[in-house]
Amino acid sequence: MIKKILLVLVAVVAVILIAGAFQSDTYRVERSVTIAAPATAVFPQLNDLRQTQAWSPWLQLDPAAKITYDGPASGVGASNAWVGNSKIGEGRQTIVASTPNELVRVKLEFLKPMEDTATAEFLLKPAGAGTTVTWAMYGDKNYMAKVMCMFVSMDKMIGGDFDRGLANLKALAESGAKK
Numbered sequence: 001m002i003k004k005i006l007l008v009l010v011a012v013v014a015v016i017l018i019a020g021a022f023q024s025d026t027y028r029v030e031r032s033v034t035i036a037a038p039a040t041a042v043f044p045q046l047n048d049l050r051q052t053q054a055w056s057p058w059l060q061l062d063p064a065a066k067i068t069y070d071g072p073a074s075g076v077g078a079s080n081a082w083v084g085n086s087k088i089g090e091g092r093q094t095i096v097a098s099t100p101n102e103l104v105r106v107k108l109e110f111l112k113p114m115e116d117t118a119t120a121e122f123l124l125k126p127a128g129a130g131t132t133v134t135w136a137m138y139g140d141k142n143y144m145a146k147v148m149c150m151f152v153s154m155d156k157m158i159g160g161d162f163d164r165g166l167a168n169l170k171a172l173a174e175s176g177a178k179k
Helices: 002-021 039-047 143-148 154-178
Strands: 026-035 066-070 079-083 090-099 103-112 116-127 130-140
Touching: 026 154, 039 103, 039 116, 039 130, 039 154, 130 154
Parallel strands: none
Antiparallel strands: 026 130, 066 079, 079 090, 090 103, 103 116, 116 130
16 A cells, blocks of 8 residues: 555656656746836836835845945946845846836846846836836746746746835835826
8 A cells, every 4th residue: 555655656756847847948927017107207216226125025025134235326237135034035136238218127146045047127118198117027947946836836926026016116106206
């Protein structure tokens, strides 16, 4: 009886490991919001990493996180590193592309709890008198991530954080635009 149970367990694990090899090599999570403010009011909130503290969904999870800044104040080369609790971990982000009022692209380097790299983008598009901001994160999945993503959706894992962050950004930019 125990032998049969062990054989079934080994077969299930083998099927999971084999199926993992056939999963997508990449992931992409994306959310958008339309903000009743011009791109000129939104862009500085994205292009200056110091200003992201006001709307970041992750810094709300650990207000005591240690953040250090490097490089220029904003735009290409601006970077920050963070060390926080188990909810936000440790890592670094660097702006690698910046087109005023249109795009901010960031290289993300996660150190803890798991090492990984990803790219985040903020695309700004005119929407009437306002701006639609699309926040995307994408990257490659190694074999272990492929297996993990069979059970945990990247979209569900971070999509809600994107929704909260965009809602915070919207409130901040719209309150600034009314002044």
